[in-house]
Amino acid sequence: MRRFALILALWPGFLAAEEFRTLTGDEILAALTGQKLDYGESVWQTFDETMLTQYYSGSPSSGRWAVREDRYCSLWPPSDLWACYDVQQSGDVIRFVDDAGGTTDGTFAE
Structure with a gap:
């Protein structure tokens, strides 16, 4: 019984550590x-201070990024359309959430 009580006592902290928190524009x-x-799977993305972004998924792609109204936005030429996403974080994981609720998770690379 004590072991069960200990598991229950630790479980809420474990769940809280796994929750994603929506970030503000400054965050x-x-x-x-x-x-x-x-x-x-060898897919990565960088976010330069100059607001340029590099995406690699078998071959490189260059675009621009910005923060608008507490959302991450990106532009990938030759398109001239900006796509924006809510951004959430849980520890070292960043989650991009599109308008349809689809998610993409990335982990900070070392």
Whole structure:
């Protein structure tokens, strides 16, 4: 019985550590600027201070990024359309959430 009580006592803390928190615009800038995210399977993305972004998934792609109204936005030429996402964080994991609720998770690369 004591072991069960201990598990229950620790479980809420474990769940809280796994929760994602939505970031504000300033927090998005602080979290992403100068960083590299690893999306797994040799796919990664960098976020330069100059607001340029590099995405690699078998071949490189260059774009621009910005923060608008507490959302991460990106532009990938030759398109001239900006796509924006809510950004959430849980520890070293950044989650991008599109308007349809789809998610993409990246982990800060070392």
